[in-house]
Each structure stands twice: as C-alpha cells, then as structure tokens.
Amino acid sequence: MKRVLGILLWLAAQAALAQAGDAGDYRLAPRQVAADVWLLEGANADFAPDNGCNIINTAFIDTGDGVVVINTGPSRQYGEQQRRAIASVTAAPVRLVFNLNLHPDYFFGNQAYADVGASALAGTIDGARREGPAYADNLYRLCGNWMRDTEPAPPRHVLTPGRRTIGRHTFDLVRMDGHTADDLVIVDRSAGIVFAGGVAFRERVPTTPHADLKRWLASLDQLQALLRDSGARLLIPSHGPALGSADAIAQTRGYLQWLDARMTQAASQGRDLAEVIAMPVPQAYAHWGAMPAEYLRNVTHLYPAYEDAALGR
Template identity: 25%
Template sequence: MTRIAVLAALTVLFAPPLAASEKISDQYPQSPLYSKPVEFIPGVYSAIGATAPPTYENTGHNNNLSFIVTGDGVVVINGGAAYVLAEALHEEIKAVTDQPVTLVINENGQGHAMLGNSYWAEQGVPIVAHVDAAEEFEEDAAQILEGMRRYNGDKAAGTTLQGPTETFEDEYIAEMGDFRIEARYLGPAHSPGDIVVWLPKQSLVVSGDMAFHERLLPIFDNTMTADWLETWDNAFEPLGATYVIPGHGHPTNMDQVRRYTKDYLVYVRRKIGEHIEAGGDLTDAYYVDQSPYAHLDAFEELATKNAGRVYEQMEFE
C-alpha cells in the first residue's frame, strides 16, 4: 500500500464520528477496555483511551494501550491502569494473532502505564522501562495503587504492585520480525522517565506523554515546561515521524501533536511571561487567557492548574 493510500484509509478510519470525547463514558461496553484496539498501520494496534480523567466507567483506561505484532512475538506498550485492563488487552491480542507476548514496555512511571504490570508478570513477560520511571513508580507506588482502588472499586481486583523487570538509561532496542523497535529516552518531558517507542522502518513513533492531542495536556509539579520544549525541538521533532500514536488521543501526525503540545506550551509560557512582566501574581495567573484551547477535552479540569504551575516555574527562571 502506498503512503497516499495509507493516509486515505486513515482519514476514513479516524473520521469525526470516531473522534475522542470526554462525554462518552465507554466506547466498548463488552470489554473493560474503553475502546477496541484498531490496526493503525500493518502490525501496529492501539486501544485508544478516554480523554476524560480515570473513572469506574472507563476502568482507568484513559491513555493509549498499544501493541506490535512483529512476526516473532508481540510487544505491548503500556501495562495499563489495572490488572483487568492488561488481561482484556491480552484477550484482544489473542483474537488477532497466536504469537505470544514477549515484551512489555512502560512509557513512564504513572499508574496507567504500570499498574497492569502485575498481570504481565504473571505471564512471565519481561517488562522494560526507563530507570527514572521505575524510580518514580517505586517511590509513589502505594499512593498510585490506592488512588486507582478509589475510583475502580471491584475492578481493582488482582492488581498488585509490580515495577519493570529491566531498566535502561538511553535506549532499549529489540529486533523482532519485520520491526526494529527502539525505546528511547529523549530527555525531560511530561514526567520523569518518559520515553518514546520509535519504529524507524515504519516512520512511526508511539510518543507516550511526549505528545498529546484531543485533550489538554496536564502540567504536573515535576513537569519542567522549558525542558520539555527543548527535548521536543532537539530530539522529538528531528525523528521526522510520519505517524504518531500519542499518549492521549487518536493516532495522528506531527502537525497535530505539535499544535496541541509544543504550541500549547509555548502559548501558556508566553501568556504567563506577559503576566509576570506586568507585575501579576499567582492568584491572577490561574486565569490567563487559554481560550484557543478551550475546545480540548479536560480543559475545565486542567487549564487553571497548568497556568499556576507554569507561573511557579517561570517566576524563578
């Protein structure tokens, strides 16, 4: 299939009726997964998560859970937010191929990347993550698990704390079948140990939380926005990816994730910079104009928090 044909097929596949919406509590009621995995390009599948915060209705599946059918085994990207989600994803994998899952890659140290590791560990599958993500998860694991139990209730059954079984600092490379799979740490981004999974032969990047669209990105206390922008310009953008499976939102391209990740960070920092130069304080910083992004899901929950955290960073830059 030519690249033009692939793009045409994707236009149909991800047309507006399938667009993410935080108002839809569950798009795949017969499964704990929020949505059924879809093959984006040959061999690469993703179950797109909700663009809303984690809830009992979406089982905490509010990030993208992806897998690659390589010909020599299946590589899963993200453990999921609970044992039940990892188990459900495995059932979907079995419906696609009889190849065994041979590797799990955690995109970061957050709960929706690692809490499902307990299922994969039971299957004897190696689990890989960046060393910083492993440390963050180990430090916060009890709190992360308790938070998931609060919203997931009985759906938390079976979930126990299981970090990665192997860590790396710069890159982890697996040559399997038709794929060269490069798990890369590009530099500071959304949270400690954020990585991307780069498929150079396919020109596809599973970006994790390096890149967002369809929902507003959250800025955490440990999200250094200036560093994130530097990593974007110096390492992520130069990949030159044709296809992007973001951490949140449907598969897309670089133009879209640039618009809703890099451009948003630049915009907020500019607005906060103007506010600081005008002598504004933290109280008013929460309400700087972010209306160009008000159409994104989770805007109401995140916009004011983001502005406040950027102010706290830039006040001392």
C-alpha cells in the same frame, strides 16, 4: 473566584461519583493501523468513573518473534483485558512489554504480564517504585471498583536506548525528557510509526506533574527531527486522538509556550494563584480533552516557581 469554586466543585463531584463506580468491561477493540500493529485507543478525557480511568492509547505489535506491548493501562483489569485482546488477534506469546514513562496509566496493568516483566528506562522504574502507592490511592479514589485488586507493579527490566530488531521489526528506543525525567519514545521503523508516549499530546491538555517545560520543548524539537529523519508516516501519542490529523508536536509546543508565557506575565504582574486559575483559556485550547481540570493542575503546581522567580527567591 466563582470560576475557581466551580472547578473545585466539579472535581469533588467526579471523586464522589467514583465511589459508586462498578468495575466493568473496557471494551477494548484492537484496531489495525499497520502491518502487524494494533492500537487500543483510550478516552480523550480526564480520569473518571465513566471511562474506568482509561485515558491512554496502548498498542501491540506481532513481530513474528513474539508480541511487543506498549503501555499496559490504568489497572490490573485493563492489563488482563488487554492481554485477552492481544490473544484475539494472534496466538504469538508476549515477548516484551514497554512502559514509556512513570505515570500510572502506563504501567498499572503490568500485573497481567508478571510472567514477562515490563521494561523501562531507569528513571521510570525509580519513579514508579517511589510514587506507585500514591498513584494507587488517587486512582482508587477517582475510579473506585475499576481498580479492584490493582497494586502498583513497577517495570522490572532496565532498558538501554538504541536500535533493536525483533522478528520482522526494527525499533529505535529513544530517551527524551521534560514531560518526565525519563521519557521513552519508540520508533517502529518497519511499520513507519512513532510511539511518542507523553512527549506529545493531540487535542488534549498536557499533564505536567513531573514537567520541566524548557527540557520538554527541547524534546519536542528532538521528536520533530526524529519523525522527519525516520520517514515515519504516523505519530501516535499516548493521550488524545491516536490517529487524528492534528499535528501533536505543534499543538503540544504551542500549549507549553503559551502556558509558560501566561505564568511568566502573571507572576511579573503580582497575580496570585486564584487569579491565574480564573483567567480565560484561549479558544484554541478550550475544547481540548481534560479541560479545565488539567489546566487547573498545570497552574496549581507550576505557578509557585514562577512567583518565586519574579520575587527573586
């Protein structure tokens, strides 16, 4: 119980710090990872004032027929600075903006691309419209002035999965699910890169507010096959070290299987939520980004369904 209280106090302190946070410079530094492809890497952490809620890896591709942007970050300010970062690399206009899922750091920078309008899968658009105001309340509370003038700007254009060629680059737009109801994975076949979105995390506790663990595990198998069959040389997740050597697919699969087994066993033993939260985490995950806050959220919203199943409800 002391451990649970400590976690809750830590979360309260983070929220309090946010109230004093000042909007500032995200210091976005484009890193070229392949011909025509640049990465903007976020913190491997939880949302916090000291990172401006920037915990996402975004990217852009100068195709030769306009720029393709992948994710627009957690705030209007991020989107505006992202667009300036793009302009520091290429004079080409932004042609397409992709939001890979409905979580706020994937689309809250869309205000900076109002002239283009973002594209996403239908379920992502519906979810962003439905949950955008609640996301905004939460991020303003967590990160204060970094969110100044930010309003939810859901993607406008419904995306159809399939192959698409833009300039020098051929993309496969692949629908998966399990992390959310609609997860977009983008394969840049020309650059040999898979942008895995939230389907795979690297050295970072996966987020689960919209998760279906069984479907997510099936999508990880699909992602593994996609990586193999495409011959891609890099898999870039939206969270965690973008270019780390660790196998993001294997890490995510292992964590989800462990989480499922822990909650199944705990429910069968009649353990309550507080007991599960207080259980020690294996060393393999103890030092991942966003631990323990994300683990606390995983268990808090997923465990009641395991209790219901154990009780036959």
